[in-house]
Structures are given as structure tokens and as C-alpha cells.
Amino acid sequence: MAEGNSFVSSTVHVDVKDYYGKRLQKTSDLQSNACVAPAEPTPPFIRQALKKVHPEVTARYYGCGLVVPECLEGCRILDLGSGSGRDCYMLSQLVGEKGHVTGIDMTEGQLAVAMAYVDHHMREFAYKTPNVSFVQGYIEALSEAGLEKNSFDIIISNCVVNLSPDKKKVLSEAYSVLKDGGELYFSDVYSNERLTEEIKNHKVLWGECLGGALWWKDLLQFAEEVGFSPPRLVTANVITVDNQELQDALGNFKFVSATYRLFKVPKGNTKPCQVIYNGTITGMEENFKFDCRYTFKVNEVVEVDAEVSSILTNSRFAADFTFQPPGGPCGPIGVKPKAGIVDPFELALQQEKQGPGSDTGGCCRTQDATCCK
Structure with a gap:
């Protein structure tokens, strides 16, 4: 996929571009009616921000759920696979005029929609200077797209990493452009085992975010190899597949949508x-x-x-x-959580039993297949 320092796109990128640039013109074009809104309530301040996004931008948005981390004021944010720009314009309001949001996407049609409404949104938000910009490029090659190293406080991604044929490269590039102390906060689809080549080569399954799903344990390994702190699991939801043809192709593989947060912080120098x-x-x-x-x-x-x-x-x-320090002056002491790795499939089953909560994270809660950008 890469030759020297020059990134070379693959047939997967061509197929994904075709799927999201030509075959899909609006959310309802997604096969199997997969991308539905999450059941969890959205905080009022985020709902208000979404209301100010232009209807055309929202109509051409193929994501589902929301990926909105906390403490955003004044931050520089990068949205991987930003599509029509809905999340960028929502985040633009949360970071404020002194912050900045950059969206990167490889699909010309989606970028054209996003870029057409920059001035509209800046007037809507009463910003004198635009705090949103869009870049065409691949999420596996952020530096080549002109994004500077150590320049972002936060990177978000909503159900896009699974569409990449080189997930480790995505994580490596994200780590490179994050500032020290920065965070990759993203939602994606994960499998309970490594998928077969037959499933990986199924164009519809890949386009619908299942064929490219990463085995969740591989995420832990890739993150460590790249340099991130161990992934912190935020939430997980079961993905069900009611389309019989797709289910037959998938066999016994299971999938969850999970939100993780990865940080670029020093290791080994901090105590409990x-x-x-x-x-x-x-x-x-x-x-x-x-x-x-x-x-x-x-x-x-x-x-x-x-x-x-x-x-x-x-x-x-x-x-x-x-x-x-431990043992210092105390107020009321909370329960100390158990240490160890959390299995997202176990968490998803727990959350399913408990019913909807109040999380905004999570890429998919579907009755049919899955979700995509």
C-alpha cells in the first residue's frame, strides 16, 4: 500500500469511494436501512448545535450515532472520514471561535457538499473567522494530506476506520498528528474473531462496515505498537444482522459497535x-x-x-x-474499579440487559445490519 514515503490507494479505497460517492446520495440509500439513530438521549447542548447544521449537510451524512468527547472548548479537532461535514459543523460550535475543526475525507462528492456550506455556517454561528476547514486525503496518510505533526488536541472518527484496509497505519498517522496529551476518540465496528478472506472481499459487507471490522484484540495490539496508552472502552452495543443473505455470508461471526479512547501520554512515570x-x-x-x-x-x-x-x-x-497521593485527605470515597481488559462483547450484553443509557458515543444501534459514514 505504501511505496517509500508515498501512500498508494488500494482497490478498497476505490470501492468505498464508489459506494459513498456514487451509489449513496442520501441516508435512505443505505442498504438494509442500517444507519439509524442511537436510542440513547443526546445532551441538550449537542442537540442545539445539530439544529444549526444546514439540512443538505445533514441529509448527505451517512454516519449514525454521535462521537462527541468532552471538554472541547478551544481545542483543535480532526475528524477522520468527515463526509458531508455534519459533525465538523456541530463541533465547530463546541470548540468555539478560538478552536478549530478539520475534516478529512477521500470522497470528492462528500467534500464538495461540506465545503459549499462553510460560509453559511460561519454566518449562522456569528464567527468572524472560519474555524472549520476540509482536506481531501486518506486517513492512512494524514501527513501527505498536509496535516502537521503534533498539531491536534483531539481526533474523532465515526465508523470509518473499519473502511480502511490498513488500520494500524491509521492509528500510526493519528498518533503522529496528535499533540502530546492528545486523544483519539472513536467509534467503530469490531468482530469477535479475525474475519475470513471471503468476508473481507465481500464488497457489500465491506461497504456496510462489517467486512472490514477489526478483531477487537487486534486493536489493543496495534495501539500498543503505535505508542498509544491502552485503549479505554467507553461503551459497546450489539449489532444484529436481519438481512438473511448477509447473515449467511457472515456465518457465526458476531459484531459490536464500540467507542474507545486512546491517549498519547507518557508511560511508566506516573503512580496511582x-x-x-x-x-x-x-x-x-x-x-x-x-x-x-x-x-x-x-x-x-x-x-x-x-x-x-x-x-x-x-x-x-x-x-x-x-x-x-493515595491515602491523602479524603472526602467521600468512590468504588475502586476492577483492573484488567474489558471485553466489548461482554459489556455490550450487559448494556443490552440494562437498557438505554445516556451515552452519545457508539456508532451503531441497529435492527438490521450496521452503519457507515
Whole structure:
């Protein structure tokens, strides 16, 4: 796929471009009616931001769910596979005029829609200077697309990494353009085992985000090899496939939609500590769900392991917490989460039993197949 320092696109990219640039003209064109909105309620401030996005941009958006991390004011954000730009224009309002959002996509038609409405949205948001820009390029070759190394606070992606034939390269490029302390916050589709070549070569399954699904354990390995901290699982949802033809092609493979957060932080230099959430994150004034194990309640003392301690002290969240050594002065102490790797399939089953929660993360909650950008 790569020759020297020059990225070469593959037949997969050609097929995906055709699927999302020509075959799909609106959300309803997706086969099997897969991309439906998540059952979880969306916070009011995000709903308000989405209402201000131009209807044409929303109509040409092929994602599902929302991938919106916390604490965005003033941040520089990169959206991988930004499509028509819906999420970019929503995030534009959350980062504010002093922040910036960049969208990268390889599909000319989608980019044309996104770029056509930059001025419209800047007038709508009353911004004197545009804080949104779009770049054509591949998510496996961010530097070649002109994106500078160490330049973004946050990278988001909504059900796009599975469409890449080289997931490890995507993670490596993301790590390169993130600032120290930066985060890759993304939702995608994962399989319970490595998929067969037959499934990987099925164009419809790939276009519908199943054929390119990564075995979830491979994500853990790739992240470590690239340099990220171990992935923190935020939420996971079961994907069901009711289309009989697709189900027959998939056999016994199972799939989940899962949201992970990966951080570019130092390793091995931080010790466990106690943290107190200050309640200063917009929309999360009472509690902040960091991942499926840690939900920080305002003014509650929580013991965190060295890994989480490193993330909180070296990321944009540092100002939102008070840190003290283990055994320090205490307020009410929260329950200490269990350590270890979380299986997204087990979490998805747990969440399915519990019913809808309040997460905005998650790429797919479908009755039929799956979801795509």
C-alpha cells in the first residue's frame, strides 16, 4: 500500500469511494436501512448545535450515532472520514471561535457538499473567522494530506476506520498528528474473531462496515505498537444482522459497535493516586463518564491506577481534577474499579440487559445490519 514515503490507494479505497460517492446520495440509500439513530438521549447542548447544521449537510451524512468527547472548548479537532461535514459543523460550535475543526475525507462528492456550506455556517454561528476547514486525503496518510505533526488536541472518527484496509497505519498517522496529551476518540465496528478472506472481499459487507471490522484484540495490539496508552472502552452495543443473505455470508461471526479512547501520554512515570472531579466540564457538571469503568462524581474522591492517573494528569482534563497521593485527605470515597481488559462483547450484553443509557458515543444501534459514514 505504501511505496517509500508515498501512500498508494488500494482497490478498497476505490470501492468505498464508489459506494459513498456514487451509489449513496442520501441516508435512505443505505442498504438494509442500517444507519439509524442511537436510542440513547443526546445532551441538550449537542442537540442545539445539530439544529444549526444546514439540512443538505445533514441529509448527505451517512454516519449514525454521535462521537462527541468532552471538554472541547478551544481545542483543535480532526475528524477522520468527515463526509458531508455534519459533525465538523456541530463541533465547530463546541470548540468555539478560538478552536478549530478539520475534516478529512477521500470522497470528492462528500467534500464538495461540506465545503459549499462553510460560509453559511460561519454566518449562522456569528464567527468572524472560519474555524472549520476540509482536506481531501486518506486517513492512512494524514501527513501527505498536509496535516502537521503534533498539531491536534483531539481526533474523532465515526465508523470509518473499519473502511480502511490498513488500520494500524491509521492509528500510526493519528498518533503522529496528535499533540502530546492528545486523544483519539472513536467509534467503530469490531468482530469477535479475525474475519475470513471471503468476508473481507465481500464488497457489500465491506461497504456496510462489517467486512472490514477489526478483531477487537487486534486493536489493543496495534495501539500498543503505535505508542498509544491502552485503549479505554467507553461503551459497546450489539449489532444484529436481519438481512438473511448477509447473515449467511457472515456465518457465526458476531459484531459490536464500540467507542474507545486512546491517549498519547507518557508511560511508566506516573503512580496511582486519588482524584477529585471539580465539575468543570460543560454538560458534565454533576458527573463525568470517562469510560465504562470510571464515572467521576463531583467532589468525590476516587482511587485511580497509574494508567488513568497518567491520562488525567497529562491530557486536557488535568485542570478539571484535583490530584492527591493515595491515602491523602479524603472526602467521600468512590468504588475502586476492577483492573484488567474489558471485553466489548461482554459489556455490550450487559448494556443490552440494562437498557438505554445516556451515552452519545457508539456508532451503531441497529435492527438490521450496521452503519457507515
